Every structure is written in structure tokens, then in C-alpha cells.
Amino acid sequence: MSRKYEKVSELLPIVKELTSQGKTQQQIADELGLADKRVVWNLLYRERQKAIQGLPRYRGRKPAKTLQEYKYENNRLKMENELLRDFLSLTERK
Numbered sequence: 001m002s003r004k005y006e007k008v009s010e011l012l013p014i015v016k017e018l019t020s021q022g023k024t025q026q027q028i029a030d031e032l033g034l035a036d037k038r039v040v041w042n043l044l045y046r047e048r049q050k051a052i053q054g055l056p057r058y059r060g061r062k063p064a065k066t067l068q069e070y071k072y073e074n075n076r077l078k079m080e081n082e083l084l085r086d087f088l089s090l091t092e093r094k
Contacts (some may be wrong), residue, residue, distance in 0.1 A: 008043050015040055019068065 008015075011032060018028045025044075034040065037038075049078040 008039055012043060012047065015043060019044070 015028055016034065018031070019025075023031075025040040028036045028040050029035070
């Protein structure tokens with residue numbers, strides 16, 4: 001069984017207009033004479049994927065911290081430990 005090829009990319013502006021009017025994908029497919037509502041779904045899905053591709057994807061190593069960031073984190077952790085020790089001594093646990 002051979003696949004019926006349809007140039008649906010040319011119909012994108014019409015499909016967007018019809019979806020903004022509130023029509024379902026099945027209604028759009030029937031109106032445009034397409035084989036199935038899945039054709040409309042695929043067209044809209046591809047458009048959404050193109051929009052998402054513009055967003056940067058962060059992969060690989062995180063950027064290295066500076067010495068100042070390490071010192072700040074170290075100081076914060078020391079203060080946190082001191083607060084925990086004070087709390088434990090007030091509750092007489094240690």
C-alpha cells in the first residue's frame with residue numbers, strides 16, 4: 001500500500017487560522033480534504049518543535065565557579081554549622 005503524499009506545509013497559514021477560530025483537527029482535515037486528523041496534528045507538532053529549537057539547551061559541564069563564589073559558599077556553610085551546633089546544645093542533644 002503506497003502512502004499518499006500531501007503538501008500540507010503550504011496549508012499551514014490556513015490551518016493556524018482555522019485553529020484560532022476554534023475548529024477541531026478533525027474538522028480542519030475534513031474541510032481541507034486531508035486524509036486524517038493526524039496530518040493536521042503532525043503539521044502543528046512540527047511547528048511547535050521548530051519554536052522549541054530556538055531555546056538553548058545546556059549540555060555538558062557546568063561553568064566553573066570563581067574563587068569568590070567558593071569563599072561565599074564556604075562561609076555560608078560554616079555559619080550554618082555553627083547555628084546547628086547552637087541549636088543542638090540548646091536542646092541538650094549533644
